[in-house]
Amino acid sequence: MSFATYLKNIEEKTGKTPQDFQLLAEQKGYTVNGAMGPTIKATNIINWLKSDYDLGHGHATAMYAYINGKRE
Numbered sequence: 001m002s003f004a005t006y007l008k009n010i011e012e013k014t015g016k017t018p019q020d021f022q023l024l025a026e027q028k029g030y031t032v033n034g035a036m037g038p039t040i041k042a043t044n045i046i047n048w049l050k051s052d053y054d055l056g057h058g059h060a061t062a063m064y065a066y067i068n069g070k071r072e
Contacts, residue, residue, distance in 0.1 A: 001058075003062060003065070003070070003072060006058070006059055006062035006063075007062065007063075007066060009059065010053075010055065010059050010062070010063055013053075013054075013055070013059075014053050014055075016053075018063065018066045021049075021063055021066065021067060022034070022066070022067055025045065025067045028048065030044060030045055030048070030067070031067060034069075036067075036068055042061075042064055042068075045060075045063075045064045045067060046060040046061055046064050047060075049063055049064070
């Protein structure tokens with residue numbers, strides 16, 4: 001499955017765009033001005049996405065990658 005397909009499926013499941021998740025990560029303190037906080041690990045964000053949005057591990061990992069700057 002392509003990265004774009006993962007993002008599309010996440011939006012369909014949650015009703016939130018990748019940009020929405022970027023903003024939510026900022027609001028939760030995981031990122032500051034779009035950059036990962038110094039003490040934040042991938043597992044912090046992946047576990048948040050799995051818990052709060054019922055994403056599977058692969059989809060949560062794809063969204064973490066987006067939040068961390070991946071765009072393709």
